[in-house]
Amino acid sequence: MNVTTEQAIVPETEEPQAADLFDKFAPLIQERDNLLATGVRDPFAIVMDEVKSPTEAVIDGKDTILLGTYNYMGMTFDPDVIAAGKEALEKFGAGTTGSRVLNGTYQGHKACEEALKDFYGMDHAMVFSTGYQANLGIVSTLAGKGDYVILDADSHASIYDGCFLGNADIVRFRHNNAENLEKRLAKLPPGAGKLVVLEGVYSMLGDIAPLDVMVPIAKKYGAMILVDEAHSMGFFGEHGRGVAEAQGVLDQVDFIIGTFSKSVGTVGGFCVSNHPKTDFLRLVCRPYTFTASLPPSVVATATTSIRKLMHAGNKRAHLWENSKRLHQGLRDLGFTLATDEPESAILAVLLPDQEKAVRMWQALLELGLYVNMARPPATPAGVYLLRCSLCAEHSAEQVEQILGMFEAAGKATGSIPQ
Secondary structure (H helix, E strand, C coil), rough: CCCCCCHCCCCCCCCCCCCCCCCHHHHHHHHHHHHCCCCCCCCCCCCEEEEEEEEEEEEEEEEEECCCCCCCCHHHHHHHHHHHHHHHHHCCCCCCEECCCCCCCHHHHHHHHHHHHHHCCCCEEEEECHHHHHHHHHHHHHCCCCCCCEEECCCCCCHHHHHHHCCEEEECCCCCCCHHHHHHHHHHCCCCEEEEEEECCCCCCEEEHHHHHHHHHHHHHCEEHHHCCCCCCCCCCCCCCCCHCCCCCCCHEEEEEEEEECCCCCCCCEECCCCCCCHHHHHHHHHHHCCCCCHHHHHHHHHHHHHCCCCCCCHHEEEEHHHHHHHHHHHCCCEEEECCCCCEEEEEECCCCHHHHHHHHHHHHCEEEEEEEECCCCCCCCEEEEEEECCCCCCCHHHHHHHHHHHHHHHHHCCCCC
């Protein structure tokens, strides 16, 4: 075959290779594969075959004590809560098929907001479909381009995402460091819009914020204040209103964000406030306006649970007893905890590395105890831990069982001395 000179010197062109959008996750995928290759289970892929109570489930056919569910007040199986959900399901159907500003507001949503206003003693309440959306929506709507959100470096992902959605400037301060908070605020333009975002209880380490110190500092520099009480609602404070109530600064906080998926025992989120313009947020808050509202059965269970939590003093007291006993017992066994004293219903047991944390987690699961294994980026860099979240329904006997399981697993994995 004759080939011309032009044909000989023109190279064949290849189609450019399309980028694999998963390539950026390659190091994490490899790390996970390497870990699972050692024979341990995936700590993020557990399936509950059956849930018997707030503190007991069946996992892989085995009865298991639950110590990683955020079910702080044990409301998931409360008979009144379940009955309210069944009644609403039969009366209003399975869902609303609409957003709150269109066809998605039922009588039950307004009743739930009234219960929240009564619980917190505030004038306004907005119910969201999740706690994540509550933070996403309120932070992004209040603080936009040209505004500043001043937040704890260990803030929840939903708070950071609210900053990104609103395009506000993010100013971080060192975790629970009031002096660093003031230093950051002092450098900002005096006339700029400023929102200080704090959390009552930080979910990974279980430590509480010094709101009684930080809130006055934020006020001094003209900032509005939002406190996320997701992990403190129900058992902190005289009325269970959270750390802000317990530390005497609730009346100085502009917005409280919370969730129904912890102490309330169902799913959903909310914002309560005394600010007179709060209701206007319903028209401009995108995660509220452009998503379907909670099913009627869900808001009915939330309403009933919230009203019962107003009178849950005995439950709160028992939960604190559980927290103190488990914290002291784990320290006596030789485990390192994130806090010197029990500060909340969350106890974080620190391990030196990921492999040790996963092996300890698996040993506990095989003994019949479920806890959460946590690692970066959910935790601070280099921190691996087992997160224990206690429930007001854990009996004293169960707490002793839990300590026995930690002792056995700790010795078997070399996490504590033999």
